[in-house]
Each structure stands twice: as C-alpha cells, then as structure tokens.
Amino acid sequence: DGGITQSPKYLFRKEGQNVTLSCEQNLNHDAMYWYRQDPGQGLRLIYYSQIVNDFQKGDIAEGYSVSREKKESFPLTVTSAQKNPTAFYLCASSIDGTDRYEQYFGPGTRLTVT
C-alpha cells in the first residue's frame, strides 16, 4: 500500500532533550512537508522540501531542523531551542513542488515534553 508513515504515534521527552520524528513516504513524491497543530489553531508549516538535499523554512522553523537525504524520508528534529515543543506533528507529501496538487498526510505524532 502506498502512503506516508510517521513514527512513533506518541512520544514523550524531558525538557532539554532533542527528539527526532520520523516521516517516510513510498508515493514517489518530490515534495514533503512538516506541520504543527496546536489546540484551536490551524496547521502551521514548519519546513518543506521540494527535492532531495534541499529544504526551506516555513512560518515557524525556529527550534526545528530537518534533512532530506533520501526522496522517501524527511525526518524532523525538535531541538531544545524550541520553546513550546508539545504539539501534534503532521508530515505530508505531494507530487511536486507546486500547490496545484493535493497533499497526502501521515497519521501524525503527538509529542509531549515535560
């Protein structure tokens, strides 16, 4: 089955620790995205990548880092510099780098930092 997988579904970390969220797709999509959702708010873009070895900051990139070494993988690291890391994180992909194609979403990772 083609799709996007994110792991783990729930993640707990202590404050001050970096944590990496996994996102894998087997749709052969060029573009991948990371979003964050907080209660009562819409999805906000953290980072996106149009092609392997290239990525761009979204609206709320501070305290996060990404890599795109393989087409199918786009891991997100939440660093200790992120002031409010507790949130629901969604990964998505689309066919190419334009917004004329729908995005496909993974099931999400809920991160809790205490």
Add this chain to the structure above:
Amino acid sequence: ILNVEQSPQSLHVQEGDSTNFTCSFPSSNFYALHWYRWETAKSPEALFVMTLNGDEKKKGRISATLNTKEGYSYLYIKGSQPEDSATYLCAFSNNAGNMLTFGGGTRLMVKP
C-alpha cells in the same frame, strides 16, 4: 503570514440536513485553494484542489465553489450523514512556492 479564515468554527446539524461553510482568503495573487477533510483519529484527506475563479467541484454529496476576486470558497454538503462528521480544512496558496496557509477549520458534527 497570510490570513485564512474559516466560519463557522463548529456546526451541529441533524442527519439529512444540508449545510455549508466558508473559507475566506486574500483576494490578491491567488494561486490555489485546497479543501481537506480530517476525521478524528485519521489523517487529513484531500477533497478538492481549485485553481480557477468560478471553479465548481463535486465529489458525491460534497461540492465546493471558488471566487478568487472576492476571496472566498464555499463547501456544501447535501443531506449530511453521521459519517460526514469531521473537521474541514481549507488552505490557500498565493504562489507556487509550497507555502499553503491553512485556516483553523470548521468542525462538523452530524447527529443521527
């Protein structure tokens, strides 16, 4: 940061009712408007991608219209069913640069 507003925030309807909600976005430099349905415990799924002023799209009982000159899109559900209960998200793009801006969503609850 672009302002994309959805109204109402939540909506309760009875099974069989038809309903509609609104997505408002900046009317300048329009590129694309997306609608997604997000059911609880599932991933958001695309309903429509609309790119031309006057676009009307339909999928079963759900349809959408687009007015780029005045900056709004309507989503209609005809004869709502309990399985239509979900949060409906719209997202706007003003260029081809991978920067979809999402609205806060409309949460629809359909009572049997």
